[in-house]
Amino acid sequence: MADIRPFSPIRFCDHFSKDMALLTCPPYDVISVDEKQELLSKHPYNAVRLVLPEPPDPYKRAANLLHQWLREGILCKRKEKSLFVYKHEFTSQVSYKKVTRTGIIAAIRLEDFENKIILPHERTHTGPKEDRLQLTIATQTCLEPIFLLHDSKQAQDLLEKAINEATMLYSFSLDDQIHTIWEIPNRDMQQTVINELNKAKFLIADGHHRYETALTYRNLENAKGPNMASNFVMALMVYMNDTGLEVLPVHRAVKKESGIYINTDKRERIELSKVEDALYSSANVVLIQENQAYLIDLKPNGRPEVMALHQDIIDPQLGGKRPEDVFIYTKNISEAIELVSKGKATQGFLLPPIKVQYVMDAAEKGVMMPQKSTYFYPKPASGLFFMALDEEL
16 A cells, blocks of 8 residues: 655745745756746746756755755745645647646655556656755755656545635646645545545656655665655655546657667658647657658557557667667657757657556556656646655654
8 A cells, every 4th residue: 555644845935925936847857948047037036946956066056045945934844744735727738628637745655666556657767866866865855746646536536525625825827827736734634535545556657767766865764764754755646537637748859969860661751730630630650851751650569659669660770879868859749840850850750649548557567668758748836845854754
């Protein structure tokens, strides 16, 4: 069984509650160089300064800043332990309709993957894990929630009921999305929700690097006791069949400087204007090359297209190079096409979306997807809560 607990978050003090649109940021790994500069100029206390700190000595800088903001009353440490409901309203990237995703933010005990309580679905890169580990060691704080899916319909139903008794902390609009956070102060309701969630299976939707980093940090800190927060990770947990759960594909563009050229059999040429329809209505894989678009000859045989593409075509031709050294990853079709047209990439591989149920089923069987196979949209905001790791839960 899982072990989920309420926690006492560090968060922006109440007098900043109307400024959350200026204080929050996307998860660290989706922030571009230009976007980081925009966030830095947006507000002197934007959370990007903690999750993606500036050099020199960025990890020490983040730790010093965290302590400074606590001393100066910018951040406040809550005494009471709570669970938090997070509603995220946005426009679907598939149907273009307004949808809402509802989840709970809590602490969940870290589990080794072989225990099959929390399951991964993607391979990870080494570099980001070392970066996140050094940041965690310096700050002794979980600065961003990972994003988990669970299979408990009962827990999801309880969340909707809990909102009626909950206290709203924040509601703010950012980039045409509405973020609303409630606290569940009632201990009995907290425990009822926890009891249901503890029975669930969990899949890491987003945050594989951060989860594996947390496992490493736990092992470093294990002598301090089983109830220390270093044995847990802060997580947003969303029901896998939530109507607002959206999974987008991640497209690949082959970096020009990689020197890699992927040979593949082209099935037929299509107009660039028909690419999106080919991906979403017929689950094709599209090759962009020399400003032309082609359907490629791929035989998934029950596998998702991204896995078939890598196993049958891409991976045998990488010559031992790491995928992160070969590809630029993007969820944006037009960006992938533009990378090729502007000569920054020699080829683009555009993929159809994957169904959540397949990802969950594959994870339960221990099948790992290629790196950057899924993009769960939209990302939860960072900066809503931080979780100290040097205290008991």
